Amino acid sequence: MGARVGEKTVRFDMPPNILGFSSVVGKDEKNGPYGACFDITFEDSLWGEKTYELAERKMQLKAVETAIEKSGLKAGDIHILIGGDLLNQIISSGFVARQMGIPFIGLYGACSTMSDSLLIGAMSVDGGFAEHVVCAPSSHFATAERQFRNPLELGTPKTPTAQNTATAAGAVVLSAQRGQYPSVISATPGRVVDFGINDVNNMGAAMAPAAAETIITHLEDIGQRPEYYDAIITGDLGIFGSKLLIKYASELGWDLSGVHRDCGMMLYGDNEKMHCGGSGCGCSASMLNGFFLPEMIKGNFKRILFVATGALHSPTSALQGETIPCIAHAIAIEMGCSI
Amino acid sequence: MGARVGEKTVRFDMPPNILGFSSVVGKDEKNGPYGACFDITFEDSLWGEKTYELAERKMQLKAVETAIEKSGLKAGDIHILIGGDLLNQIISSGFVARQMGIPFIGLYGACSTMSDSLLIGAMSVDGGFAEHVVCAPSSHFATAERQFRNPLELGTPKTPTAQNTATAAGAVVLSAQRGQYPSVISATPGRVVDFGINDVNNMGAAMAPAAAETIITHLEDIGQRPEYYDAIITGDLGIFGSKLLIKYASELGWDLSGVHRDCGMMLYGDNEKMHCGGSGCGCSASMLNGFFLPEMIKGNFKRILFVATGALHSPTSALQGETIPCIAHAIAIEMGCSI
Numbered sequence: 143m144g145a146r147v148g149e150k151t152v153r154f155d156m157p158p159n160i161l162g163f164s165s166v167v168g169k170d171e172k173n174g175p176y177g178a179c180f181d182i183t184f185e186d187s188l189w190g191e192k193t194y195e196l197a198e199r200k201m202q203l204k205a206v207e208t209a210i211e212k213s214g215l216k217a218g219d220i221h222i223l224i225g226g227d228l229l230n231q232i233i234s235s236g237f238v239a240r241q242m243g244i245p246f247i248g249l250y251g252a253c254s255t256m257s258d259s260l261l262i263g264a265m266s267v268d269g270g271f272a273e274h275v276v277c278a279p280s281s282h283f284a285t286a287e288r289q290f291r292n293p294l295e296l297g298t299p300k301t302p303t304a305q306n307t308a309t310a311a312g313a314v315v316l317s318a319q320r321g322q323y324p325s326v327i328s329a330t331p332g333r334v335v336d337f338g339i340n341d342v343n344n345m346g347a348a349m350a351p352a353a354a355e356t357i358i359t360h361l362e363d364i365g366q367r368p369e370y371y372d373a374i375i376t377g378d379l380g381i382f383g384s385k386l387l388i389k390y391a392s393e394l395g396w397d398l399s400g401v402h403r404d405c406g407m408m409l410y411g412d413n414e415k416m417h418c419g420g421s422g423c424g425c426s427a428s429m430l431n432g433f434f435l436p437e438m439i440k441g442n443f444k445r446i447l448f449v450a451t452g453a454l455h456s457p458t459s460a461l462q463g464e465t466i467p468c469i470a471h472a473i474a475i476e477m478g479c480s481i
Numbered sequence: 482m483g484a485r486v487g488e489k490t491v492r493f494d495m496p497p498n499i500l501g502f503s504s505v506v507g508k509d510e511k512n513g514p515y516g517a518c519f520d521i522t523f524e525d526s527l528w529g530e531k532t533y534e535l536a537e538r539k540m541q542l543k544a545v546e547t548a549i550e551k552s553g554l555k556a557g558d559i560h561i562l563i564g565g566d567l568l569n570q571i572i573s574s575g576f577v578a579r580q581m582g583i584p585f586i587g588l589y590g591a592c593s594t595m596s597d598s599l600l601i602g603a604m605s606v607d608g609g610f611a612e613h614v615v616c617a618p619s620s621h622f623a624t625a626e627r628q629f630r631n632p633l634e635l636g637t638p639k640t641p642t643a644q645n646t647a648t649a650a651g652a653v654v655l656s657a658q659r660g661q662y663p664s665v666i667s668a669t670p671g672r673v674v675d676f677g678i679n680d681v682n683n684m685g686a687a688m689a690p691a692a693a694e695t696i697i698t699h700l701e702d703i704g705q706r707p708e709y710y711d712a713i714i715t716g717d718l719g720i721f722g723s724k725l726l727i728k729y730a731s732e733l734g735w736d737l738s739g740v741h742r743d744c745g746m747m748l749y750g751d752n753e754k755m756h757c758g759g760s761g762c763g764c765s766a767s768m769l770n771g772f773f774l775p776e777m778i779k780g781n782f783k784r785i786l787f788v789a790t791g792a793l794h795s796p797t798s799a800l801q802g803e804t805i806p807c808i809a810h811a812i813a814i815e816m817g818c819s820i
Contacts, residue, residue, distance in 0.1 A: 143482045144610040146560070150584055152610040193801055221485070222670060229795065230569040232589045233803075236673060236793035240806040245489055245670035247597065248793070250571045250589040258586065262601060269608025271483040271491045289797075331561060331584035334575060454575035454587070456568065458628075462532055464572075467579040 144268055148363025150330050151472075157325035158267035160475070161274070161317040162213025165432035166205045167424070168283070168309030175411040179432035180310075181208050187284050187309060198227065198234045198282035201311040201424075203241060206278045209313035209431075213274075220244050220315070221272035224262050226255035227280045227423055228307070229289060234280050244276070253349075253378050254332075254452030255279035256312060256427040257471035263316040264326040264473075273318050280311035281422030290342070290457060303344040305380045305406055306416040310424025312431040322478045324438045330360040330472040334454065340465045342455065346383020346406070346418055349451040352468040353379060354390040357398065357449055360472040368401050372443040375434060376470070377426035377450035378406030380418030405429035426450040438477045448473045483607055487702025489669050496664035497606035499814070500613070500656040501552025504771035505544045506763070507622070507648030514750035518771035519649075520547050526623050526648060537566065537573045537621035540650040540763075542580060545617045548652035548770075552613075559583045559654070560611035563601050565594035566619045566762055567646070568628060573619050583615070592688075592717050593671075593791030594618035595651060595766040596810035602655040603665040603812075612657050619650035620761030629681070629796060642683040644719045644745055645755040649763025651770040661817050663777045669699040669811040673793065679804045681794065685722020685745070685757055688790040691807040692718060693729040696737065696788055699811040707740050711782040714773060715809070716765035716789035717745030719757030744768035765789040777816045787812045 144152045165180040172183040182204055189197040202225065210217055223242055225235030226249035239246035251258035259277035266272040284294060286307040292298040316326065335355055339348035353376045361368060368374060379387055384404045391398045408429055409420035430448055437443050451470040460466075483491045504519040511522040521543055528536040541564065549556055562581055564574030565588035578585035590597035598616035605611040623633060625646040631637040655665065674694055678687035692715045700707060707713060718726055723743045730737045747768055748759035769787055776782050790809040799805075 144608050146610070146612070150560075195797065195801060221489075226589075230797065231591065231793060231795035233793070233795045233798045236806050236808075237798070237803070239793075239808075240673040240675050243672055245672050246808060247601065247670065248589045250565075250587045252570065262586065265604055265608050265610050269483050269604050269610070271485070271604050271608070273485070331586065333582055333584050334579040336579050454570060454572070454578075456570035456572045458534065458569065459572045459576070462534060464576070467575050469575075469578075469585060 150359050151328055151363035153328045154264055154268040156268055157327050158264045158316040159323035159325045160314055162209045162315040163431040163435050164205045164208035164313050165428040166201045166311045167428050171308055171310050174409050176433050194282055194284035198280055198285050199237050202234050202238045202278055202280035205311040205313040206276055209315050213315040215274055217242055220274050220276050222266055222275040224259040225278045226250055228286050252452030252454055253421055253423050254450045254469050254471055255423040257450035257473050260473045261329045261331055261471055267316050267318050275316050276313055278313040279423035279427045281307050281424040283307045283309045300417050301343045302417055303382050304417045305419050305421035307422035308420045308425035310428035312427030324435055324475050324477050327476045328474045330356055332356040332470045334467045334469050336465050336467045338465045342460050345453045346380035347386055348453050348466040349468040350379055350383045350386035352470040353387050353449055353451050356470040356472050358396055368398050371401055371445050371447045373403050374401045374447045376404045378421040379404050380406040382418050445476045489698050490667055490702035492667045493603055493607040493665055495607055496666050497603045497655040498662035498664045499653055501548045501654040502770040502774050503544045503547035503652050504767040505540045505650045506767050510647055510649050513748050515772050533621055533623035537619055537624050538576050541573050541577045541617055541619035544650040544652040545615055548654050552654040554613055556581055559613050559615050561605055561614040563598040564617045565589055567625050591791030591793055592760055592762050593789045593808050593810055594762040596789035596812050599812045600668045600670055600810055606655050606657050614655050615652055617652040618762035618766045620646050620763040622646045622648045639756050640682045641756055642721050643756045644758050644760035646761035647759045647764035649767035651766030663774055663814050663816050666815045667813045669695055671695040671809045673806045673808050675804050675806045677804045681799050684792045685719035686725055687792055687805040688807040689718055689722045689725035691809040692726050692788055692790050695809040695811050697735055707737050710740055710784050710786045712742050713740045713786045715743045717760040718743050719745040721757050784815045
């Protein structure tokens with residue numbers, strides 16, 4: 143059962159536990175500074191499949207299967223599969239759900255899907271509607287690039303503010319089972335925020351205000367300063383977007399500089415080919431599951447605020463002259479506070 | 482707080498009440514047999530806007546505003562807006578969320594979105610995570626046709642099994658407020674079912690097995706016969722898909738023929754131009770909100786099972802030779818059982 147805290151935050155009375163989690167990434171991600179952290183990596187972006195879409199599906203499927211296995215459960219124990227990806231009609235998730243045979247809820251939250259799905263998943267478990275759920279986002283550079291931007295064959299150069307869609311998937315098993323696990327304590331669902339950015343190659347700038355709003359709302363709601371968290375982790379603002387986040391927040395009286403981390407900045411390290419860093423649903427999903435959750439289990443972080451960010455435009459809306467509406471959802475995860 | 486019933490069904494202990502609901506439809510829907518039931522209708526498919534996408538957005542926005550108004554609440558009272566539509570990256574819903582300024586969860590469930598959103602909405606309210614939520618799907622013939630099939634200008638003829646995407650939106654306000662309202666008693670989230678249909682002009686046939694599975698699972702879970710409900714309402718199977726549903730269910734030992742209604746068959750009556758009937762998220766949304774809920778309030782139905790159905794393919798997956806994965810979620814609504 144949940145309770146509302148402050149203006150927009152919900153608290154989970156029996157915090158759902160993260161029983162298992164997984165990450166699956168491609169070559170560029172494997173070659174980044176966190177390459178050794180991921181459960182499964184592969185070299186060729188087709189991963190033995192005939193199309194990039196099939197490769198993305200395989201990634202998401204492997205992530206789901208691995209997370210369930212690591213949690214010690216079986217697919218039949220999972221009551222709801224909550225999936226999402228960047229592809230039109232979220233086909234990666236729909237086909238994975240077909241294969242898994244688990245009741246399915248499909249989300250579209252762009253790169254915010256890891257947060258979005260944890261929010262729905264935690265509500266399902268804490269509300270007594272499901273014993274175990276799996277939350278599973280994915281993205282693939284090659285499927286996203288040709289859908290959102292240009293055919294890969296064109297070799298279109300990137301602008302300096304561009305980010306690279308991560309070839310990555312992650313899955314989290316949330317459960318009502320008690321024990322010493324990282325657990326989801328509270329969540330702050332975000333509003334759509336749009337500061338008028340219309341450059342689809344500058345999504346960090348577009349998403350930074352949404353991240354700032356959600357983080358500040360969350361901190362105000364729970365009555366804490368940023369340092370309450372060992373890390374406040376945004377999804378994929380990248381180098382430029384992260385600078386803007388720190389600046390916006392500072393103008394509003396909040397100094398996030400000490401605790402802020404951004405998965406988009408971390409994933410590829412200082413690989414200049416990636417310009418401002420990583421993006422895509424899989425970017426924050428793989429960093430949460432590959433790095434942050436293991437660090438919590440090791441005792442290096444006690445309490446994190448995970449804030450995946452999403453840009454909700456489409457190629458059609460961009461061509462029709464719309465600016466980029468953005469969103470961010472905050473998920474507070476704490477180690478070992480199990481009831 | 483919820484509880485699980487049988488294998489896949491969840492029961493809401495404090496059934497969320499439907500405090501307000503609305504329907505907005507275009508000309509063809511207005512000229513159908515239920516034309517007089519809808520709250521707002523318009524003649525020209527652009528509805529004074531520059532693009533069909535803007536017209537769809539306007540429909541969904543009007544539906545949300547009208548439902549909130551009819552519920553006696555204000556936009557600021559709504560804790561979560563749960564939206565979805567057929568467009569790539571669900572842009573209608575994203576932009577409506579931007580305008581409303583309410584924390585937003587975006588779903589992609591194709592034509593199942595009215596059920597999908599009621600499921601998430603009811604969990605949010607019954608679980609204590611939100612006092613009031615709005616569930617809001619939409620679809621528009623002109624935006625869907627050019628995205629999923631052909632440019633309208635081609636005037637491509639339809640095959641006999643084709644259905645017509647409804648130009649329609651609906652919104653439902655679910656609330657923890659007590660009183661004499663229709664309320665959401667239980668829900669059965671569906672699995673993805675795929676019987677191998679690959680004809681995207683025959684979605685009724687593709688979706689019928691998913692509908693059959695979810696309906697039968699629901700009835701088994703709650704231990705009732707079909708006649709327990711005054712109506713079991715599928716979303717948009719159309720004429721052909723509805724025949725298949727009755728046949729499949731009968732082969733499995735369930736006679737649904739007495740209580741089955743299909744929104745896709747109802748929306749346009751016997752208008753032959755619409756071939757097998759209506760489809761799209763707005764089809765079941767407008768029929769639920771324009772006809773079934775008002776009939777419940779008048780006392781003509783005491784108990785309904787609302788089962789919106791969705792086809793989760795994309796133009797890309799169809800071109801890549803995939804069959805059509807389908808889903809159906811069942812939502813049980815009862816009049817006046819408020820606690």
